[in-house]
Amino acid sequence: MSDSSRDTAEGAGWGAPEPGAYRQLVPAAPGRKLSWLDPRTLWLARNGILAALFGDPTGRTRGRWVAQQAAVGAPADKVIRRPDPDRFAFLVAGDTGEGGEPQYAVVPGLLRVGQDTQFMIIASDVIYPVGATDDYGDKFFRPYQDYPAPIYAVPGNHDWYEDLRGFMRVFCDDAPPLPPEARPRRLTRAWLRELLWHRPSPVDEAGFAQARKLRSAPAQFSVQPGPYWAIDAGPIRIVGIDTGLLGTVDAEQAAWLREVSRDPRPKILVTGRPLYADGAPRPTPIEGGGTVDDIVRDPAHRYVAAIGGDIHNYQRYPIRVDGDRTIQYIVAGGGGAFTHATHTIPPVDLPGVTEDDFRCYPLRGDSLAFYSRIYARRTRLRRFFALTEAQAAAVVAERLKDRPARPAETPALVTRRTRLVATLLGTGRRPRRTPRLRLPLRKLYTGLLSPSCATHAPPFFKSFLRIDVTPQTLRIRCHAATGHLAQELDPPVEDEVTIPLT
Incomplete structure (x- = not known):
């Protein structure tokens, strides 16, 4: 059985692996790609x-x-x-x-x-x-x-x-x-x-x-x-x-x-x-x-x-x-x-199930890396937004109280920049006991930002x-x-x- 995203970064589709044969199946009709930013689609x-x-x-x-x-x-x-x-x-x-x-x-x-x-x-x-x-x-x-x-x-x-x-x-x-x-x-x-x-x-x-x-x-x-x-x-x-x-x-x-x-x-x-x-x-x-x-x-x-x-x-x-x-x-x-983001899901703490029991795909770190690269490309701020999969996994593990989702071959250093990018892109935190002003980033990602970040190049994180x-x-x-x-x-x-x- 091949490696999964929980085993290696290559199992998640990162790196430069050989493209799949699915491209031969995609119809070649022009103008057929669906865009959720197109006002005609929304109407x-x-x-x-x-x-x-x-x-x-x-x-x-x-x-x-x-x-x-x-x-x-x-x-x-x-x-x-x-x-x-x-x-x-x-x-x-x-x-x-x-x-x-x-x-x-x-x-x-x-x-x-x-x-x-x-x-x-x-x-x-x-x-x-x-x-x-x-x-x-x-x-x-x-x-x-x-x-x-x-x-x-x-x-x-x-x-x-x-x-x-x-x-x-x-x-x-x-x-x-x-x-x-x-x-x-x-x-x-x-x-x-x-x-x-x-x-x-x-x-x-x-x-x-x-x-x-x-x-x-x-x-x-x-x-x-x-x-x-x-x-x-x-x-x-x-x-x-x-x-x-x-x-x-x-x-x-x-x-x-x-x-x-x-x-x-x-x-x-x-x-x-x-x-x-x-x-x-x-x-x-x-x-x-x-x-x-x-x-x-x-x-x-x-x-x-x-x-x-x-x-x-x-x-x-x-x-x-x-x-x-x-x-x-x-x-x-x-x-x-x-793909809807998973990095915006906060640590799971529900009656009868905790973060240790919860599973998701893509992993939160892969989701954060995926979205950071899309924002880096669209804003042309690659040196700021773009996170490697190792950097994204490290900052997510920190916010989940040091729960790494997969073994890291070379652990990445969590810097101020990676923390700031993770915050800007809505990485979920455990809710605070004291109320404070918070932007509705999770709802914003699910309702608007995820659809606008559709991509047509691997890795797709489908299942x-x-x-x-x-x-x-x-x-x-x-x-x-x-x-x-x-x-x-x-x-x-x-x-x-x-x-x-x-």
Whole structure:
């Protein structure tokens, strides 16, 4: 097995290794790179802001999609029953669909690690920026054309920016468009929202039909009953939920979630928004009261893991919820979109889990080095901003109270400059007991600065999960994709956990 980022800097993708073969897979169409600094992109993705300001219509629209699917014969319990054996494996990749080099860099390793898996799940944001049907060619069908098994998905907020139209067509047996609704009364909040709302774009039907041929083998075919579903596979049940535009669950979906959670099998939740991320709980509110995490923590429901996308990196929190029972809360959003910073995550200190239990990828030091070089290039202040991976690792270890993430061949000296750069770039500190003025750097990085720092050259720090199931255990491994050939040929394991099921 090749070195991981926890073993060596070369295992993280630093240095000058041989580029990967993924470049041969990337479409050569001009002008196709997605930029989150482009005002046109931001305007297309305006529906999330409109929903927050004028009311979120996602729950009602989701209910209409589910009703339409039920009318054409989707199973009432929304359970996909697969003929998988007691021992099998599947893949999970989150936030995949930007269509650029980082997404395609994941593909060779994913195909190699997943060649014997029974299916794959995309956890959130199948297509950026707005889930348009025409974007599925280069951002879904082409990259995964050689994956031989079915692919299921739960939508993310970006898939909802065109009212879920493309997602439903691809994953739900060519679901027809929803009939138009009655217009809201004039001069109301709903009327203003509808006036500004981004509508689904016209579809190039010939191009879409051609794209679908890339994944047309009978073994690749799958149909899911709607945007949320459950899969009965071997000895486990996998439950996928749709958190819409704003990360909430409507009452109808919540009632279904409680019902499917009563099944006696061990369960994995797959969600568009993680229940823990960046050192804090995010329990996902339910319309009418309660949270998704309340359902997951109920011992009668037997959840052993909750995996969410939306945050574009890997994080794992083994939370002890009652007695000796532990649930693995995982962020798995490293499947292809720009990388969200991990160096801004403060030292983890949560009930039932501490910094010593927490895992992330990229490592905080690698994240800081990655961002420092981007800022050095963009500001042309290379001598100030640029940190080597050793310097970044050293200053992060200092702020984590001397917890080095990997052995340093030559320990770097932590200077005033490295500390200042780390502070300016938002490296997380343990919160102070006494209040003081602090800039919201972690939120700023997640919401604005990380998207603006998308890069199209390795190392990419992308990742995906392989989950192996037996009647007794569940083994989850996080594999890295750096964009370099060594990690393509033998994708390193950045984290691994085995969960008992009996």
